[in-house]
Amino acid sequence: MSGPSEPFGGLEPTTGLRSEERSVASTLGRLRNIFRGQSAALFVVLVVLAVFFSALRPDAFPKIANVMNMATNASILIVLAVGSTFVILTGGIDLSINGVLVFSGVIAAMSMAAVGGDNPGVLLVGLVCGVGAGMVWGGMNGFLVAKARIPALIVTLGTMGMSLGLALLFTRGVDISDVPDSLVLTVGSGRMAGIPILVIITAVVFIIGTLVLRFTRFGRYTYAVGSSPEACRRVSIDVTAHLIKVYMLAGMLSGLAGYLSLARFATTTLSGHLTDNLQVIAGVVIGGTSLFGGSGGMMGTLIGVIIPVMLLDGFVVLGLPPFWQQIAVGAVLIGAVYFDQLRRELRSR
Amino acid sequence: MSDTPLIDARGIVRHFGHVQALQGADFSVGRGEIVGLVGDNGAGKSTLIRILSGTDRPDDGAIFVNGQEVHFGGPQDARAVGIETVYQDLALAPDLDAAANVFLGRELLKPGLLGRLGVLDNSRMVQQTGEAMVRLGVTIRPSAEVFTLSGGQRQSAAVARAAMWATSAILMDEPTANLGVKQTKGVLDLIRRVRDAGTAVVIISHNLPQILEITDRIVILRLGRSVGQVAASAACVDDLIRAMMSGVLRRQAT
Numbered sequence: 001m002s003g004p005s006e007p008f009g010g011l012e013p014t015t016g017l018r019s020e021e022r023s024v025a026s027t028l029g030r031l032r033n034i035f036r037g038q039s040a041a042l043f044v045v046l047v048v049l050a051v052f053f054s055a056l057r058p059d060a061f062p063k064i065a066n067v068m069n070m071a072t073n074a075s076i077l078i079v080l081a082v083g084s085t086f087v088i089l090t091g092g093i094d095l096s097i098n099g100v101l102v103f104s105g106v107i108a109a110m111s112m113a114a115v116g117g118d119n120p121g122v123l124l125v126g127l128v129c130g131v132g133a134g135m136v137w138g139g140m141n142g143f144l145v146a147k148a149r150i151p152a153l154i155v156t157l158g159t160m161g162m163s164l165g166l167a168l169l170f171t172r173g174v175d176i177s178d179v180p181d182s183l184v185l186t187v188g189s190g191r192m193a194g195i196p197i198l199v200i201i202t203a204v205v206f207i208i209g210t211l212v213l214r215f216t217r218f219g220r221y222t223y224a225v226g227s228s229p230e231a232c233r234r235v236s237i238d239v240t241a242h243l244i245k246v247y248m249l250a251g252m253l254s255g256l257a258g259y260l261s262l263a264r265f266a267t268t269t270l271s272g273h274l275t276d277n278l279q280v281i282a283g284v285v286i287g288g289t290s291l292f293g294g295s296g297g298m299m300g301t302l303i304g305v306i307i308p309v310m311l312l313d314g315f316v317v318l319g320l321p322p323f324w325q326q327i328a329v330g331a332v333l334i335g336a337v338y339f340d341q342l343r344r345e346l347r348s349r
Numbered sequence: 350m351s352d353t354p355l356i357d358a359r360g361i362v363r364h365f366g367h368v369q370a371l372q373g374a375d376f377s378v379g380r381g382e383i384v385g386l387v388g389d390n391g392a393g394k395s396t397l398i399r400i401l402s403g404t405d406r407p408d409d410g411a412i413f414v415n416g417q418e419v420h421f422g423g424p425q426d427a428r429a430v431g432i433e434t435v436y437q438d439l440a441l442a443p444d445l446d447a448a449a450n451v452f453l454g455r456e457l458l459k460p461g462l463l464g465r466l467g468v469l470d471n472s473r474m475v476q477q478t479g480e481a482m483v484r485l486g487v488t489i490r491p492s493a494e495v496f497t498l499s500g501g502q503r504q505s506a507a508v509a510r511a512a513m514w515a516t517s518a519i520l521m522d523e524p525t526a527n528l529g530v531k532q533t534k535g536v537l538d539l540i541r542r543v544r545d546a547g548t549a550v551v552i553i554s555h556n557l558p559q560i561l562e563i564t565d566r567i568v569i570l571r572l573g574r575s576v577g578q579v580a581a582s583a584a585c586v587d588d589l590i591r592a593m594m595s596g597v598l599r600r601q602a603t
Contacts, residue, residue: 216467217456220445224453227444234440235454236425294444347496 039288039300046303046310053314060317068196074309075202076101076264078302079257080280082209083250085301088284089213090226090246091293092145092152097254098276099163100137104258105268106167107133109176118180126183130262131255137163138251142244160277167270177267188263198264205253210298222246226293282329283308286336292344307332353416354379355517355549356401356432361410363396363573370396372573373410378518383540383550385560385581388570389593394553397570398520401551402434403427414517431516437523439507441495448478448491451510481513485542501532508539518549525559537563557586571596 054062080097087094108130115122137159144155190197213219221242224232229239261269287304289296312325354377363371371393378384388394399405401412403421412419414430421427424434441450452474458464478491487505495503504524511519524540525533540563544550554560560567561581568578569592576596579588584598592598 215469215471217458217469218467220449220456220469224442224445224449227442228440230438231440231442231450231453234424234436236423236428237454294442 039297039303042287042300042303042307046307049307049310049314053310053317057317061314064194066313066317068194068199070306070309070313071199072196072264073313074306075196075198076257076260077276077280077283077305077309078202079205079253079260080276081283081301081305082205082298083253084280084284085209085287085289085296085298086213086222086246087152087250088281088289088291089222089293089296090243091229091291092243092247093156093281093291094141094247094250095153095156095277095281096137096141096158096160096163097250097257097280098273099160099167100134100251100254101258101261101273101276102268102270103137103163103167104130104133104255105262106170106176106258106270108255108259108262109179109268110170112180112183113176113178118182120182122180123183123187126180126262127256127259130259131252134251134253134255134258135248136251138248138254139244141251142247145247146240146243167268171268171270173270175267175270179262179266183263184266186263187260188266198260201260205256206298206302213298218242218245223294227295279308280305282333285340286329286332288336288340290340290344291337292340304336353413355415356551357413357416358397358401359411359413361397361400361407361412363393363400363405363407369573371400371407371410374570374573374575376401376568376575378549378551380517380549381544381547382566383544383552383564385564385567386551386553386570387555387557387560387567387589387593391572392570392593393573394570395522398434398522398551398553401427402432402520404434428514431514432518432520433511433515435507435511435519435521435524437526439503441503441507441510443496444494446492446494447482447489447498447506448475450495450506451478451481451491451513455514478513482509485509485512485539487539499532501528501535504528504532504536505539508536508543512539512543512546512548515543515548518551519543520551522553523555524552525554525556533559557589560589561586569593569596569598 050062060066080101084094084097108126111129112122112126115125141152141156141159144150145152187197187201192200213222221232221237224237225239225242232239232242261273265272283305284296284301285291285304286307287296287300287302289300308325308329311328312322315322315324357377359375360373361371361376362373374393374397376386376397386394386397396405400407400421403424403426406421412421414432419426419430427434442453445453448471457470457474457477459468459470464470475491482489482491487509489498489502489506489509495506498506508519508521508524511521521540525536528536537559540550540552552560552564561584564581566578567581567584567589569576569589571593577592577598579592579598588598
């Protein structure tokens with residue numbers, strides 16, 4: 001005989017195990033998934049802005065030259081933002097990307113100058129050294145965040161200062177302009193089928209980043225670690241190793257961005273990237289990736305980076321003070337984070 | 350249960366400094382059996398479950414699975430012999446969908462080159478999750494993100510995940526804590542179906558009426574020792590409380 005059965009827990013009339021038999025998501029559903037939530041709304045904002053600026057200055061804004069100019073301006077930020085999306089999805093942050101960018105640019109320039117000459121081999125040496133330098137900084141960030149358990153904000157604030165300081169130390173504060181001409185003429189300002197090579201490289205990085213995040217185990221673990229590190233540990237996923245890899249990836253992309261910056265400006269631009277980290281983080285967050293980790297995506301990041309670039313370009317074309325862009329982006333950023341917070345509160349109910 | 354028990358833990362000892370959490374506890378569970386583990390706070394229930402799930406190691410004693418002695422160096426060793434654990438906090442990643450959670454840490458990769466590049470075989474994982482859900486009578490869409498599920502559905506997803514991988518036993522810590530009446534019933538029915546499929550189930554709960562309702566047999570722990578066991582059909586709440594407090598059962602069953 002079993003004991004008296006008492007009501008367990010509360011008495012809320014929950015529906016319990018509802019029948020939710022539905023057919024597999026259609027192709028349309030999948031398409032919607034790519035642009036779901038915030039990035040769908042953002043895409044509309046982007047289109048509205050483009051139409052708005054085009055309507056006011058049809059002679060200047062919707063021209064191919066202007067579009068290419070915007071794409072070029074966005075390209076280095078997008079390379080950085082691909083890495084930052086991975087980092088922020090894990091619930092982390094990387095403030096050091098601009099310092100690492102400048103440091104890697106300096107290393108690339110110095111290594112190419114050390115080898116000397118101007119041929120594809122030299123360019124490759126610069127690329128490997130630049131990306132390698134970025135990877136070392138990224139590995140250090142990852143180790144300090146995941147293994148030493150120091151907050152990412154502090155670790156990367158520290159390494160940002162260290163990498164910038166070392167770059168200034170190595171150059172004695174004077175920009176290195178000894179950059180191979182072929183690098184500047186091809187990667188920096190060359191075009192293929194009318195599209196700047198810089199933009200093509202960025203597109204390739206973005207597409208690979210998107211595929212890795214959406215379709216691979218590495219991407220799945222990035223979301224999982226950001227969503228619940230404890231759930232990952234319980235199923236024997238090496239959370240520490242994954243975090244180190246993610247920060248290394250961000251470091252490598254900062255290194256690549258440094259190399260691209262070197263090619264574009266034909267100099268190391270020691271003081272030209274001071275706010276890149278903040279612009280990138282703003283773009284990723286505006287794009288709907290949660291600062292708490294676990295949700296977001298690359299498509300949002302792309303739009304989130306492009307909107308501020310388009311605003312700046314639009315204000316310049318309209319002859320408005322470009323300072324309005326900073327004000328608008330700041331307000332949008334705060335709004336985006338507030339929106340994310342509301343969404344999280346709603347779903348935890 | 351005349352044949353060898355599926356899990357047989359004998360004389361398990363575990364101490365943390367001067368605290369004797371377990372002082373020679375015996376515990377066994379057979380195939381297709383639900384065993385409840387009850388005891389006052391500090392009786393050693395959780396420590397015993399942690400040892401059986403591989404997250405903690407005993408200082409002394411032996412564990413046999415299917416008659417073979419095992420030494421768990423970590424949870425992955427327990428999983429390797431088919432023992433899965435459902436933790437009280439469920440250990441689900443809320444942003445991932447049900448299928449991704451079921452396969453978390455055991456993802457299926459596409460065959461060939463794509464698989465070697467780490468590309469996930471999502472359609473196969475969703476399909477297998479769907480089949481398991483149907484088999485277990487759980488109505489959760491494999492593509493539903495966990496944060497969209499109700500408390501009962503989350504609990505069911507966690508149990509279904511364990512049931513999908515457990516070839517021998519499932520250990521559950523408070524499986525119906527924080528659930529409403531109807532949701533609790535759904536989870537208990539699910540646990541019975543898991544048992545009927547031949548899996549051994551071990552449940553820790555403070556909810557004694559529920560333990561009496563769901564289990565076949567109850568093992569009582571007191572001060573780190575097993576002080577008795579009783580068939581659930583031959584006991585009432587007062588018997589269990591008396592045994593937990595004094596170590597003496599009124600009606601001793603074999």
